[in-house]
Amino acid sequence: MTILYYVLAFLLGAVISGLISFQLASRKRSELDETLRREAQQEADALRKAAHGEAATIRAEAERIRNDAARIRQEAEIQAKAYALEQKARLEEEINRDRTALRSEREELRRERDEFKRELERLNRRAEQLDARGLKLDQLEEKVEADERRVQERLQQAEEKLRAAELRLFEVAGLSAETAREMILGRLEEELEEERAVRVKAMIEKANLEAKRRSQHIVAQAIQRSASETSAAMSVSVVPIPSEAMKGRIIGREGRNIRAFEALTGVDLIIDDTPEAVILSSFNPLRREVAKHALEQLVTDGRIHPTRIEEVVHKAQEDMKAFIHTTGEEGALEAGVVGLKPGMLQLLGRMYFRTSYGQNVLKHSIQVAHLTGLLAAELGLDPAMGRRAGLLHDVGKSIDREIEGTHVEIGISLAKRFGEPAEVIDAIAHHHDPENSETLYGVLVAAADAISAARPGARRESxxxxxxxxxxxxxxxxxxxxxxxxxxxxxxxxxxxxxxxxxxxxxxxxxxxxxxxxxxxxxxxxxxxxxxxxxxxxxxxxxxx
CATH class of the missing domain: 3.30.300.30 (ANL, C-terminal domain)
Incomplete structure (x- = not known):
């Protein structure tokens, strides 16, 4: 019984302990579930907060992107409007420039037409004057014929006097006929020779005055009616092209390219049957050189249209200005002349394209500068002033084909404008008439000019x-x-x-x-x-x- 009691007690204790353990385990599991539930709730709250924060950030970024897009769209609209306005202004400027060019061309044509009318009127007046002078010459010829008749009459009278004198001499001196004839003829011949020389000299002077006026007109007409090979060679440049197809590209649709080229350069572009070449014709060497460089660049580039032609021609003109200035500087440096103003250097550079009797005017001026400097040094004068006067003596020829006046008058005006010394101005004014020069530099420049122009080979003579x-x-x-x-x-x-x-x-x-x-x-x-x-x-x- 006791054992059973102990067993039951043990079993009861075990059951009670199990129940207690089960309760404890249930309580712990509940606490653990509660803890896990709280942690899960906290983590969910944290995730929820993070999601809300990220969503807010994304909404803010989206709002910023939306604002940036609106700003970029607004700037693009502004830039598009500005570009449109700029293009409109450029087109209006081009239209105005074309309109101005057309207006200037019309004015130039009007001036040329007026000049042609004035020249025609002047030629008509000149023809009337020549007719009047022709009448004078006819009167002079009649007078000469009358003088010849009078001389013949005087010769007849002299012969009669000679025969009378022969008879008188025979009677008085007792001379032979041959001796008396020789004496009288010798004396008469001397008298007639003296009178003939005086009359011939007077008639030559009158004829020279009239012939000089007549010859000027005749020479002018001859020059206007003839074109020599030299003038053609000095007014034409040949530009090679790679193929015959290039000629069509140069002409352009309905001739628009060639019209634009000629209007911008002022040079005639001649496209004929000459194989693989086109011809540039102009009496202005500067324009012809600019046109040659521009056309060579267009042919090399291959893009030929009016806008491209305008760009290339403007660039060629700028390059030509730089080339002229550089050439003037090199010429002054070669001649040993310093202190020239940029405008004068530009004029010197233009002389590189000017020729006189086949002689390059810039090279001729450099040579005259060296010769004048040497002559001045030998005479104890200032060689630097001599070189300066010699270099600038023909500076008027740089623009004498563009304005009225002789190269001497133009040179004097240019020298005064650029503040050249009085000695240089005097040399420019009198290098063709040194006897009127007020300084010795004018005489030296005239001598050096004659030496340079007359030396063998200077003007195409072996x-x-x-x-x-x-x-x-x-x-x-x-x-x-x-x-x-x-x-x-x-x-x-x-x-x-x-x-x-x-x-x-x-x-x-x-x-x-x-x-x-x-x-x-x-x-x-x-x-x-x-x-x-x-x-x-x-x-x-x-x-x-």
């Missing part, structure tokens, strides 16, 4: 032809009776003839100069003109012993 021409001039002059010696000077532009005073009188010297000039005109070919100067001098020599 040394052999030059020497042969001088020798022929001297031989012609020496071949006349009474001539002691002759010297060709001024590079063949003048011949000095020294005569024997006992054989050639002052009156005969005039006839001799005329005869020598006529022989030179008949037997020789030469540039320009040859001045014949006959020198007759008498010397009395005595020795004191």
């Amino acid at each position: 040394l052999e032809v030059y020497i042969k021409r001088l020798e022929q001039i001297e031989q012609i002059a020496v071949s006349f009776p009474g001539v002691e010696t002759a010297y060709a000077i001024q590079a063949g532009r003048e011949v000095r003839v020294i005569v024997q005073p006992e054989k050639v009188s002052d009156a005969k010297a005039t006839l001799l100069a005329r005869e020598i000039a006529g022989r030179i005109e008949q037997d020789m070919e030469y540039p320009g003109q040859v001045q014949v100067t006959v020198v007759r001098e008498s010397r009395a020599v005595e020795y004191a012993k």
Whole structure:
């Protein structure tokens, strides 16, 4: 019983302990579930808060992006409006520029038409004057014929007097007929020779005055009606092209490209049957050079249309200005002249495109500058001033084809405008008439100018032809009776003839100069003109012993 009691007690204790343990375990599980539930709730709350915060951030970012998009759209609209306004302004500017160009072309055509009318009126007046002068010449010819008739009458009277004098001499002096005839004829010949020389000299002076006026008109007409190879070579440039198809691209649709090119450059573009080449024609070398560079660039680039032509021509013009200025600086540096103003350097650069009798004017001016500097140094003057005067003596030729006036008048005006010294202005003014120069620099520049222009080869004449021409001039002059010696000077532009005073009188010297000039005109070919100067001098020599 006791054992059973112990067993039951043990079992009861075990059951009670199990119940207690089960209750404890249930309580712990409930507490654990509660704890897990609270942690899950906290984690869910945290996740919920994080989700709310991220959603707020995303909404804020979306709002910022929306604002940025609105701002970008507004800026794009503003830029589009500005670009549209800019394009509209550019188109209006192009239209205005084209309108201005057309207006200027119309004005230029109107001026040319007015100038043509004035020139036609002037030529008509000139023709009337020439007709009047022709009448004067006819009257002079009639007067000369009358003078010849009077001379013939006087000759007849002289013959009658001669026969009477012969009879008188035979009676008084008892001379033979031959001796008396020789004496009278010699005396009469001397009188008639003197009178003939005086009359010929007076008539030559009158004829020269009238012939000079008439010859100017004749030469002008001849120049206007003829075009020599030299003028063609100096007014035309040939631009090579890669193929014949390029000619069509240069012409453009309905000729728009060639019209735009000619309007912008002022140069005639000639497209003919010449294979793989086009021709640029203009008497202005600067315009022709600009057009040549522009056309070469267009052909190389291949893009040929009016807008591109305008860009290339403007660029070529700017490049040409820079080239002219650089050329002027190099010319001044080569001549050893410093302190020239930029405008004067620009004018010097333009002289690179100017020729005179086939001689480059800039190179000629540089050579004259060196020669004048050397002459000034030999005479104890300022070589730098001499070089400056020599370099600028022909500066008027840089623009003498664009404005009215001689190159001397234009050069004086330019030198005064750029503040050149008085010595330079005097040299420019008198380098063709040094006898009127107020300073020695004008005389030196004239001498250097003559040396540079007259040296062999300067104006397209070989040394052999030059020497042969001088020798022929001297031989012609020496071949006349009474001539002691002759010297060709001024590079063949003048011949000095020294005569024997006992054989050639002052009156005969005039006839001799005329005869020598006529022989030179008949037997020789030469540039320009040859001045014949006959020198007759008498010397009395005595020795004191």
